[in-house]
Amino acid sequence: MRRLIRSVSRRVTATDRGAAAAGQAAGVQEDPAEAPLHAGLDVMANPVLLVRAASLRIVYANAAAEASFAVSRKSMREMALPELFGPSEELAGMIESVRTRQFDVRRQDVVLQRALQEPSHAHVVVGVLEATADTVLVEVLPNEQKVRSEREERILDLTSANKELIRNLAHEIKNPLGGIRGAAQLLEFELPERGLREYTQVIIKESDRLQTLVDRLLEPHRHPHIVSELNIHEVLERVRLVVLAEFPNGLEIVRDYDASLPDLRGDKEQLIQAVLNIVHNAAQALADRIAAGDAQIVLRTRVARQVTIAKRLFKLALDLHIIDNGPGIPEDIRERIFYPLVSGKDGGSGLGLTLAQTFVQQHEGLIECESRPGCTDFRILLPLH
Ligand SMILES: Nc1ncnc2c1ncn2[C@@H]1O[C@H](COP(=O)(O)OP(=O)(O)OP(=O)(O)O)[C@@H](O)[C@H]1O
Numbered sequence: 246m247r248r249l250i251r252s253v254s255r256r257v258t259a260t261d262r263g264a265a266a267a268g269q270a271a272g273v274q275e276d277p278a279e280a281p282l283h284a285g286l287d288v289m290a291n292p293v294l295l296v297r298a299a300s301l302r303i304v305y306a307n308a309a310a311e312a313s314f315a316v317s318r319k320s321m322r323e324m325a326l327p328e329l330f331g332p333s334e335e336l337a338g339m340i341e342s343v344r345t346r347q348f349d350v351r352r353q354d355v356v357l358q359r360a361l362q363e364p365s366h367a368h369v370v371v372g373v374l375e376a377t378a379d380t381v382l383v384e385v386l387p388n389e390q391k392v393r394s395e396r397e398e399r400i401l402d403l404t405s406a407n408k409e410l411i412r413n414l415a416h417e418i419k420n421p422l423g424g425i426r427g428a429a430q431l432l433e434f435e436l437p438e439r440g441l442r443e444y445t446q447v448i449i450k451e452s453d454r455l456q457t458l459v460d461r462l463l464e465p466h467r468h469p470h471i472v473s474e475l476n477i478h479e480v481l482e483r484v485r486l487v488v489l490a491e492f493p494n495g496l497e498i499v500r501d502y503d504a505s506l507p508d509l510r511g512d513k514e515q516l517i518q519a520v521l522n523i524v525h526n527a528a529q530a531l532a533d534r535i536a537a538g539d540a541q542i543v544l545r546t547r548v549a550r551q552v553t554i555a556k557r558l559f560k561l562a563l564d565l566h567i568i569d570n571g572p573g574i575p576e577d578i579r580e581r582i583f584y585p586l587v588s589g590k591d592g593g594s595g596l597g598l599t600l601a602q603t604f605v606q607q608h609e610g611l612i613e614c615e616s617r618p619g620c621t622d623f624r625i626l627l628p629l630h
């Protein structure tokens with residue numbers, strides 16, 4: 246980047262003095278003398294802007310900027326930077342410290358708040374153009390990959406800490422539970438009045454509910470991880486039949502399979518359970534559309550290449566999407582759905598996705614989710630070794 250700024254600067258030095266004067270007179274007009282510089286920036290893959298540091302006026306935008314921000318260059322040349330990216334103190338501070346030559350180059354992650362769009366994270370590099378006092382170069386690098394890998398890392402840390410805690414807690418609860426239930430039954434036999442049985446029944450029923458919960462919590466530790474060659478489409482077909490048996494009317498499950506997918510090595514029962522939990526959630530969320538008869542779940546399989554999962558690079562992975570046209574995940578729990586006991590439903594135990602994630606992680610894979618009303622997309626990536 247520094248080398249680029251230097252080489253760019255030399256050309257600017259030659260051309261921009263005239264351009265600066267012309268630019269000042271003409272406001273924000275692009276100067277033809279800067280054409281060679283612009284041609285160089287135009288071939289860059291990342292969005293690049295040239296900005297007058299004092300006024301934050303954009304004087305040039307390359308082709309990648311036009312494509313990436315979906316604003317024409319002509320319009321951008323009529324804008325100041327905050328009009329394009331929203332007011333950002335961080336960005337203004339970076340430009341100021343480069344303008345005043347505290348730094349030649351500054352790079353930082355910033356949040357850009359573009360008009361009518363969700364805030365987006367980007368890695369921005371601001372560089373001084375040598376000998377042009379007032380113009381800085383702003384390069385915008387998408388840092389989705391960075392955000393994603395940080396999020397994955399956080400989830401992995403959390404789930405490994407959680408798993409240990411859950412396992413120990415579940416064992417602690419499981420042991421006395423049998424005793425509590427047994428004692429309530431004995432008490433029930435001894436009760437003089439039938440009416441009092443109501444109370445012992447509460448104890449027995451609640452103990453049974455807890456027992457089921459604890460058994461589910463311990464599920465991933467109960468069975469050995471049995472690995473064999475398997476075809477993911479067999480897994481999906483099993484899930485499809487099970488869910489359609491429960492929701493026979495009003496729900497369509499569309500298969501969008503890539504038949505050329507190679508087999509993968511994994512535990513078939515675990516993968517069925519993981520996918521079933523996700524598809525089952527989707528079907529439950531679609532209750533209103535099932536009633537209206539236009540509920541849809543799409544099962545899509547593709548190959549993904551060069552995928553990084555938990556900092557490991559895999560040449561090939563299965564890219565599985567489970568997409569539904571339901572109302573979307575309630576916003577208040579969207580960030581936490583993979584945590585145990587987080588549920589948006591009455592009577593939901595909030596374990597389905599925790600288990601799905603545990604099973605997928607046991608296959609060195611990853612689950613992520615994007616959701617908005619009308620489209621919820623769970624993505625499972627599984628390495629194909
Ligand atoms: N496709 C979806 N559409 C809308 N909301 C969803 C979807 N998938 C999951 N959710 C939300 O995420 C919550 C957590 O799901 P999870 O499967 O972990 O637990 P649960 O379904 O509530 O209970 P359990 O699966 O243990 O019976 C759900 O309660 C639901 O609110």
Ligand SMILES: [Mg+2]
Pocket residue numbers: 522525526596597598
């Ligand atoms: Mg569920």
